[in-house]
Amino acid sequence: MDLQYFLCWRVAPLFLLMPCGLLCMSVHIINEQPVHVIPGSSLVLKARIELGPLEEISMVTWEREPETGIDSVRVTLATCPGRSLKCAGTRPNVRMNMEQQETTLQINGYSRADAGVYAVTVTDHTGAETTAHCIVREYEAVHHVSVSINVSHSVLVCGEAWGTDPSFSWLHERNTITQTVGRVSTDGTTLFVTMTPICGHFTCMVSNKLGYSSATYTAAPCETDGRGTTAVVVCLVLLLLLCGGVLAFLLWRRQRHSNRGERLHEHLDDGI
Missing domain, CATH: 2.60.40.10 (Immunoglobulins)
Known part of the structure; x- marks a missing residue:
């Protein structure tokens, strides 16, 4: 026991x-x-x-x-x-x-x-x-996308209201962001702009399984080579038109003097 x-x-x-x-x-x-x-x-x-x-x-x-x-x-x-x-x-x-x-x-x-x-x-x-x-x-769709800028630090910040699992991406003039334009943060919400000066259209795209929405920040227009080429072409066309107008005027004036000389010669023949 x-x-x-x-x-x-x-x-x-x-x-x-x-x-x-x-x-x-x-x-x-x-x-x-x-x-x-x-x-x-x-x-x-x-x-x-x-x-x-x-x-x-x-x-x-x-x-x-x-x-x-x-x-x-x-x-x-x-x-x-x-x-x-x-x-x-x-x-x-x-x-x-x-x-x-x-x-x-x-x-x-x-x-x-x-x-x-x-x-x-x-x-x-x-x-x-x-x-x-x-x-x-x-599961909520994305809503009310907005873009704000911190000019002193050259930073663009993208915000979204209450969408589920939002995914962020950036475009500059409808093109993917390159190193010459800037750097995107890991979560995609922030764009650190490296180009100077800041110009053109910066678009933030926010998407999830139900669709997407976007917002754009517009800076001053960028000066591109394409615009310079267009300006040169316009100047050449104007110059050609001006030269053509001068040439036409000279031909018209020469033709006028020629017709006047012929009429004077005919008048002298009739007097004799």
Whole structure:
């Protein structure tokens, strides 16, 4: 009896010191957060469940509640009893399944009303619960692109209102930015102009999966070789026209004197 008592006191602390991973159930959502979904497409959330060797799953539940607001009402989306394949969604467009220690929630035809904080709750055979959360938002198109300039530092900054995953790029006179024009920052929002003086049109293009928008900063016109060539051509044409006009005038004047001499000669012949 004393030996049994001694063993109980020796073994009990070992259970208290065992890692929680062996005795405690955990769940985490695999998706990178926050999750942005394009309206009309499908929302797919996956969660990984970790169990101890003595634990069993009794119930898995997916729920949703508003991300903001005072009255937060949690809505049950789907449930699955234990490791059963008979998972059920509360709406026709909601599906749930269990595969080994992974659960998946799929909502087809995502709409703005489906945004919010999603929770997956796992209940073990003793009634203990563990929950993981994930924020889901609507994928927004880019809006209100603007370009501002810091003249003293020759810097152009591109801004965008609230689009999801915006991608920035720059153009100068509809051409890609070169080293002679400037340098673009790593995130694409800033253009450090190296050309002097700053001239021409600088356009910032912002795009994502739903389209693009742009804004342009217009500086003084650039003097290019093409314009110089055009000016030379115009001057040559004017010079040719002027020379042609002078030549025509001289020919007309010569012809006039010739006609006058002929009339004078005829008049003298008639007098004789």
